[in-house]
Amino acid sequence: MNSTLLAAENLVKTYTSRRGPFSPASTVRAVDGISLSLARAKTLGIVGESGSGKSTTGRLVLGLEQPTAGKVSFDGTRMPREKTAEWRGLRARMQLVYQDPLAALDRRLTIGVQIGEPLEIHAIGTGEERKERVIALLKAVGLRADQADRYPHELSGGQRQRVVIARAIACEPELLVCDEPVSALDVSIQAQVVNLLRDLQEERGIAMIFISHDLKVVRNISDRVAVMYLGRIVEEASSDEIFREPLHPYTQALVSSVPVPGTPLKQRIILQGEPPNPAARPTGCAFHPRCRHGNARCRGETPELLPIDRDHSVACHLVASDAPAGRMM
Amino acid sequence: MFAFLLTRIFRALLTIVLVVTFAFVVLRMSGDPAQIIMGPDAPPEAIAAFRKNWGLDDPIWLQYLHYFGAILQGDLGISMRDGQSAVELVAERIPATLQLTIPALILKLALGIPAGIYAALHRNSLIDRMVMAGAIAGFTMPSFVLGLILVLIFSVTLGWLPSGGQDSWTHAVLPILTMSIGGAGILARFSRSAMIEVLGQPYIRTASAKGVAWARVVRGHALPNAAIPVVTIVGFMVGSLVAGAVVVESVFSWPGVGRLLVVSVANRDLAIVQCIILLIAATMVVSNFVVDILYGFLDPRLRSNQAKA
Amino acid sequence: MEDHMPLVDIRDLKVAFDGVQVLHGVDLTIEKGEAVGLVGESGCGKSVTWLAALGLLPKKATISGQVMLGRDDLVIASQRQLESVRGRRIAMIFQDPSSSLNPVIRVGRQIEEAIGLHRGLTGKAARAEAKRLLELVEIPDAGRRLDNYPHEFSGGQNQRAMIAMALAGNPDILIADEPTTALDATIQAQILDLLARLRAEAGMAVVFISHDLGAVSEICERVCVMYAGRIVERCPTAALFRSPRHPYTRGLFGAIPRLDAGRERLKPVEGTVPEPGKMPRGCAFSPRCGRATEKCRTSLPILSRLEEDCDVACFHPVLEDAPRHSSRKSAEALSMLELI
Numbered sequence: 001m002n003s004t005l006l007a008a009e010n011l012v013k014t015y016t017s018r019r020g021p022f023s024p025a026s027t028v029r030a031v032d033g034i035s036l037s038l039a040r041a042k043t044l045g046i047v048g049e050s051g052s053g054k055s056t057t058g059r060l061v062l063g064l065e066q067p068t069a070g071k072v073s074f075d076g077t078r079m080p081r082e083k084t085a086e087w088r089g090l091r092a093r094m095q096l097v098y099q100d101p102l103a104a105l106d107r108r109l110t111i112g113v114q115i116g117e118p119l120e121i122h123a124i125g126t127g128e129e130r131k132e133r134v135i136a137l138l139k140a141v142g143l144r145a146d147q148a149d150r151y152p153h154e155l156s157g158g159q160r161q162r163v164v165i166a167r168a169i170a171c172e173p174e175l176l177v178c179d180e181p182v183s184a185l186d187v188s189i190q191a192q193v194v195n196l197l198r199d200l201q202e203e204r205g206i207a208m209i210f211i212s213h214d215l216k217v218v219r220n221i222s223d224r225v226a227v228m229y230l231g232r233i234v235e236e237a238s239s240d241e242i243f244r245e246p247l248h249p250y251t252q253a254l255v256s257s258v259p260v261p262g263t264p265l266k267q268r269i270i271l272q273g274e275p276p277n278p279a280a281r282p283t284g285c286a287f288h289p290r291c292r293h294g295n296a297r298c299r300g301e302t303p304e305l306l307p308i309d310r311d312h313s314v315a316c317h318l319v320a321s322d323a324p325a326g327r328m329m
Numbered sequence: 330m331f332a333f334l335l336t337r338i339f340r341a342l343l344t345i346v347l348v349v350t351f352a353f354v355v356l357r358m359s360g361d362p363a364q365i366i367m368g369p370d371a372p373p374e375a376i377a378a379f380r381k382n383w384g385l386d387d388p389i390w391l392q393y394l395h396y397f398g399a400i401l402q403g404d405l406g407i408s409m410r411d412g413q414s415a416v417e418l419v420a421e422r423i424p425a426t427l428q429l430t431i432p433a434l435i436l437k438l439a440l441g442i443p444a445g446i447y448a449a450l451h452r453n454s455l456i457d458r459m460v461m462a463g464a465i466a467g468f469t470m471p472s473f474v475l476g477l478i479l480v481l482i483f484s485v486t487l488g489w490l491p492s493g494g495q496d497s498w499t500h501a502v503l504p505i506l507t508m509s510i511g512g513a514g515i516l517a518r519f520s521r522s523a524m525i526e527v528l529g530q531p532y533i534r535t536a537s538a539k540g541v542a543w544a545r546v547v548r549g550h551a552l553p554n555a556a557i558p559v560v561t562i563v564g565f566m567v568g569s570l571v572a573g574a575v576v577v578e579s580v581f582s583w584p585g586v587g588r589l590l591v592v593s594v595a596n597r598d599l600a601i602v603q604c605i606i607l608l609i610a611a612t613m614v615v616s617n618f619v620v621d622i623l624y625g626f627l628d629p630r631l632r633s634n635q636a637k638a
Numbered sequence: 639m640e641d642h643m644p645l646v647d648i649r650d651l652k653v654a655f656d657g658v659q660v661l662h663g664v665d666l667t668i669e670k671g672e673a674v675g676l677v678g679e680s681g682c683g684k685s686v687t688w689l690a691a692l693g694l695l696p697k698k699a700t701i702s703g704q705v706m707l708g709r710d711d712l713v714i715a716s717q718r719q720l721e722s723v724r725g726r727r728i729a730m731i732f733q734d735p736s737s738s739l740n741p742v743i744r745v746g747r748q749i750e751e752a753i754g755l756h757r758g759l760t761g762k763a764a765r766a767e768a769k770r771l772l773e774l775v776e777i778p779d780a781g782r783r784l785d786n787y788p789h790e791f792s793g794g795q796n797q798r799a800m801i802a803m804a805l806a807g808n809p810d811i812l813i814a815d816e817p818t819t820a821l822d823a824t825i826q827a828q829i830l831d832l833l834a835r836l837r838a839e840a841g842m843a844v845v846f847i848s849h850d851l852g853a854v855s856e857i858c859e860r861v862c863v864m865y866a867g868r869i870v871e872r873c874p875t876a877a878l879f880r881s882p883r884h885p886y887t888r889g890l891f892g893a894i895p896r897l898d899a900g901r902e903r904l905k906p907v908e909g910t911v912p913e914p915g916k917m918p919r920g921c922a923f924s925p926r927c928g929r930a931t932e933k934c935r936t937s938l939p940i941l942s943r944l945e946e947d948c949d950v951a952c953f954h955p956v957l958e959d960a961p962r963h964s965s966r967k968s969a970e971a972l973s974m975l976e977l978i
Contacts (some may be wrong), residue, residue: 001894049822137818181845184952186849187890187894188889188911191905192906195903195906216897217895218905219897221656243897243898253827254824255897256827257823258823259830259850259855261894261896270824270828271824275822279872296964531732531734532737532738532740534732535732535738535739535800537724538694538724538725539729539755540723540724540725540726540752543721549743550743553743627742629741629742629787629789630741633789634785
């Protein structure tokens with residue numbers, strides 16, 4: 001069996017907005033040519049700052065949004081058109097978990113009902129079997145069976161996120177896209193949820209896309225990591241490698257910006273300026289206005305994401321593919 | 330900015346056309362003017378002649394085209410009752426209505442907004458509760474009931490003020506009061522909730538944290554923000570200045586536009602009813618337009634949106 | 639000893655909202671020019687402590703204890719006295735910079751307001767000073783940006799503007815309440831860097847409130863860890879990271895993934911923070927603590943000296959040192975790049 005579960009090729013998503021019938025339309029390229037692949041039971045971390053297009057990428061690979069160009073394949077077949085029967089059938093096999101669990105849950109229904117809902121929608125099991133499944137799911141995410149009758153507001157933030165995860169895994173999906181799933185949680189609770197996701201992955205062989213701005217969490221949970229900047233992947237490698245030897249100047253700055261407990265403010269790379277607006281994309285390499293190494297070529301020519309070695313790709317003119325990894329020209 | 334204005338004007342005209350069309354259709358479907366104006370005893374030939382004379386025997390779409398063509402030429406028709414120009418008939422009633430609605434608007438603003446702000450600043454105090462109870466009583470009570478209660482107290486029992494007519498300024502007092510109380514209640518509630526919302530915003534804490542005295546925080550930082558939602562309601566009130574007194578004018582037999590509307594509807598005097606509806610729609614649309622411009626003035630975030638559009 | 643007076647001396651500060659106690663007696667001193675971190679999870683009282691000190695809590699809050707600023711007790715100070723302290727002696731910046739500035743007032747005008755209040759400058763002089771402050775916080779094209787509204791600034795720039803406003807009164811202390819939490823990683827680094835530089839230049843004390851132990855350790859010499867309305871550990875940053883003594887602090891360290899570590903399983907602190915009003919008897923952390931004994935569940939540990947400069951509120955502090963982490967390879971790689 002093919003080990004690649006999800007593949008995306010050259011995904012592009014542009015949003016066009018028009019304020020009124022007499023106004024000119026403006027176009028924003030939120031995702032600008034992204035290719036990625038994800039093996040079964042593995043985790044791909046996507047990191048990037050606001051406006052990098054990481055959440056849009058997550059919705060595109062789930063088929064929740066239609067790409068402007070490019071294609072997504074799931075388990076070897078192309079993503080069916082939105083709202084078709086095949087598309088609906090796929091919903092059970094891929095699920096989304098996002099940041100705010102309170103918004104994801106219906107406050108008028110008990111959590112037991114909500115966890116059982118996907119089973120009902122996809123007509124899995126009899127009523128009695130569904131009840132048992134709900135109990136098993138509650139236990140699997142570390143909640144108690146008697147909590148099935150609780151309402152979302154009676155739970156803590158961490159418990160609510162567990163409920164959302166229980167619901168997401170109810171139909172035994174093969175793919176879970178988690179968009180900032182722990183960002184709203186306190187650190188001690190964050191670790192509980194991260195461990196839960198890892199355990200579930202191990203037990204059930206779920207493939208995960210883990211989208212976050214928190215490099216530390218991504219480091220811990222991901223097998224591979226893609227770094228996004230303004231709609232493009234600028235570097236991709238294994239989690240071990242990318243944090244040990246970041247090659248793209250942007251990744252280096254990101255890694256360096258993470259405070260390391262116990263170390264005073266050290267020599268770190270402080271980027272100048274702000275992430276640019278996707279509507280006003282710089283020419284050439286989008287990162288060049290903030291890059292310390294930028295030259296004329298970077299201003300004029302957009303670098304392709306190219307493999308540096310077997311397992312490590314970088315989109316930067318200054319990282320020579322023939323030089324030993326980690327060296328810049 | 331130009332595109333923004335163009336869009337707005339286009340929408341305004343569309344609104345007016347829709348309102349006028351709706352009124353036209355409803356009026357024609359709800360009773361035969363010939364029958365009503367000629368009286369129940371009129372001979373059928375007279376009624377037929379009346380119909381032919383006013384074009385009422387044409388199919389409705391043709392009537393509509395005639396009507397619309399006339400509007401575009403600035404002709405709003407004449408009264409079926411006495412043949413006077415509809416515009417003139419309506420125009421001569423406007424000053425009487427404004428005599429009531431403008432003082433009433435001023436009173437609403439002067440009572441409602443300070444009361445709402447005071448209540449917000451002293452949230453959950455006794456005065457807050459009293460203001461809110463008064464406001465709810467004010468705007469839930471229908472104005473004809475309120476009008477009759479006021480007449481009962483001030484005219485019948487105390488005999489201080491006249492209960493109807495338009496002979497002196499004392500005649501205006503009760504209608505103005507009747508109109509103001511409900512609006513003041515609405516404004517009080519709105520200003521209170523707008524103010525409470527704003528007072529909970531982080532920038533109010535910032536202003537305090539930098540050492541600004543509380544009175545100045547309220548005046549300089551909270552009020553300009555709280556004004557934004559209140560302006561919508563005030564705009565609506567301004568929009569109903571011309572025609573907002575239908576009930577009160579009837580209760581106090583005040584010869585304004587509202588009373589003319591009631592009488593004309595009863596008589597199926599189509600041209601006059603349509604003329605008044607056009608006037609109502611136009612004033613509403615204009616005041617809405619002014620509110621939008623004012624929004625941009627009050628809120629720089631909207632201003633830059635408008636500039637971009 | 640008696641002639642020494644700390645800049646701020648908080649003694650047994652307690653706060654309750656509608657009768658529910660959220661701060662259970664905090665003791666904290668801030669010396670001139672030092673940087674102190676206040677770390678803890680949401681609801682632990684780290685922000686409430688300073689909002690209470692400055693009288694910025696809503697009316698439903700009842701406050702007791704003392705907040706001594708010099709010889710003045712801010713808890714019993716009049717509104718007028720507090721207004722003269724805020725921004726001039728103690729300035730404060732907040733978590734969400736974009737909503738912390740007034741959306742309908744130009745940024746320059748908001749800074750000028752603070753300048754007018756604390757330095758008596760108006761008109762052209764105030765504007766020139768506002769421009770200087772914006773330049774000080776490294777906003778490019780400051781003269782023109784004075785006329786922008788907050789929504790025309792990015793989140794990071796708004797936080798810079800907040801800092802400029804805080805500096806307007808030359809305060810003795812800057813309270814920074816989660817100043818980088820809402821910002822992107824590279825912008826966080828910029829703001830931390832800016833705060834460290836300004837502190838060195840202006841010689842003001844900084845209280846850095848954060849849930850992020852890493853960020854705190856970058857600019858603070860001393861750290862207080864708070865849990866459920868109390869300080870549970872207080873010691874110099876280096877010592878805290880070398881050997882956290884309180885089981886909760888130790889738990890936090892285990893729960894935070896590290897960039898320079900592998901993919902090993904995290905060690906979360908099990909359970910949840912107790913709700914205010916439903917505090918367990920004894921030590922508030924005891925239901926989640928692996929070291930808790932009967933004593934912990936019945937009586938309350940007091941913050942007391944454990945070793946040099948280190949105070950811990952625990953009957954069974956962890957005495958062995960924390961495991962050392964491997965050296966940071968990526969840091970080496972980075973410094974190598976620095977040379978190129």
